[in-house]
Amino acid sequence: MRTIHRALSALAMAAVASSLTLPETRADEGGRPELPSPLWSFSGILGRYDQAALRRGFLVYMDTCSGCHSLRHVAYRDLSALGVGFAPENIKTLAAQFKIEDGPDEEGKMFRRPARPSDRIVSRFANKEAAQHANKGMYPPDLSLITKARHDGTDYLYAFLIGYGDAPAGVELTPGMYFNRYAPGQQTGMEAVLEDDLVEFDDGTPATVDQMARDVTEFLSWAADPHREVRHSIGSRVVIFLFLLTLMLIALKREIWAHLHEKKPEPPATAPADPAS
């Protein structure tokens, strides 16, 4: 018996030990360099989105990314979260610059009308197939959830945007692909788009590649998780409430159970005393 026991414990130990050592070798196989991990203004429970960064990021998205990538889950009215310059009238004007198809009208015809604040951000392409066709058969993914759709999405997106460069010797690129240190297999179908001073920021922030990458990452993180701040603020109150409630209930439980040991309760199996008598 004891031998079986020992053998099995050894087996279990071996299994546990290998679980501790193996993941490291796997990470090495991947070959992806470690992601840079800048401190984001919105990280942590108390973090807030930096509205100035969101505005700059929105500009980068509109001027650059939106040439290929849609943002189809975000409505124009959601942009009010960007603060200064995104009052309801401004958003109405902004939306009206884009046309969307609506209808049918009374004559049964489809027509184009200016977008309204409640419409989703208008994509350059009519549909997925059109976007794919215009991009060498590769569909440029919608960016509404891009930071959630990748592991460590926020850091990954930022890394990806600054990860372009010349392919080092020994890296074989598939035709039509571009080198990117952080992309899976170190290559991607997306060309390096960002270059210094590609856009001009209203607030005078120098438009370096790093700055644009940071800002558009912050903007897209917001786009993927627009209720983050309100979720954290409600959550803090709920969690504090539940913590105090738990402490109170522990005290109450101790109080009630202490009486149990003072005097034995009425034998519950027998009939309780009749309150009417």
Place this chain on the structure above:
Amino acid sequence: MAAHRWQNGLVRWIDARFPMFTAAHHQLYEYPMPVNLNYWWNFGSIAGVILLVMTFSGIFLAMQYQPNVNDAFDSVERIMRDVNYGWLMRYVHQTGSSLFFACVYIHIFRGFYYGSYKSPREITWLTGCLIFFVMMATAFMGYVLVWGQMSFWAATVITNLFTAVPGIGESITTWLWGGYAVDNPTLNRFFALHYLLPFVIFAIVGAHLIALHTTRSNNPLGVDMKGPQDAIPFHPYYTVKDLVGLSAFAFVFAVLVFFYPDVLSEPDNFIPADPLVTPEHIVPEWYFLPYYAILRAVPDIGPIPAKLAGVIAMFGATLVWFLVPWLDTSKVRSARFRPVYRVFFWVLVVNCLVLGWCGKQLPEGIFLTISRVATAYYFFHFIVLLPLLGFIERPRPLPYSISKPVLEPVTPARPGFATALSGGVTP
């Protein structure tokens, strides 16, 4: 049930026609609970509360969700973004499924440790196993409704398992799909069933509770209540103790919902389902990982192809639980008095965690080997060890009753337990 005379006239009038007050009085004050239940006994009531939370959050989600392949993913995003507090309902429902499984796993393993499945509680155990089975089906279909990449491919992988059935496998799969691939009819029926099955669970929970209240609760010592000194009424003692556990659990739930809602989600499921693009690595939710490891671990066994053998092993891993009351030949319930079983219980726990971890990896090389060993050990535990231990293990002497060790701590190894429950005794 002793007739109880109620003072209030209206209460008396209702109770004479519909004895709800007498029933509540019976369950809360007359029904005897063992005096010594520890906090591991909280998870049954917590699981019941999560079932309610899942039902209510689910009904609100169903009011906004569109079970159509073209709209499903977008409607979930609409709930997350535009519906008032939709994000809260969705995250409660999503996190709730994970925590439901966590609680039920703890509840089941508590049963394993304290021998809660043994005579006379076999039917309580069987109904519990049935609940778990229906729960797995419900959770799987619910996950598919999101219609992300992982939803779609999980549906494809799991429904494809039925093709392993010899002869009629293909037909069964076509019948399940309502077509020749996972598509709109599949999504529609999964939605219908996902809404139906929780009510089936409620019904089985009813049976689980009737059986439980007939045989009464087991307890950490595993010996029967011998008299009034071993028993206390449910209220206020276990109402307040259950509330402590529930509140602490709600705290953990809230931390996950509000601060880490996506920590258990696969990034691929934020990409809309695409039948033309297979994700690099298809993995189920964490609570199915051990089963997934077993499914992929089994090789060809004689004339049985690996796929069929894997499917049999995967379903067998849960089906074997139904037999546990009869596989375990020991008359002693609690592992506290079973020195050898206690060790193997923990080996089984570690083994299941190892299987879960293997389920996350690709089934090749060392991971496949470990999965195979762990799968073999899993079945070895239930089919060989449980029957065998009853014969070769010498259990420690059992206390005469629950109150005996409580009042007279004869086992100095557990002084904390004894003093904690004998309260008034000062050193």
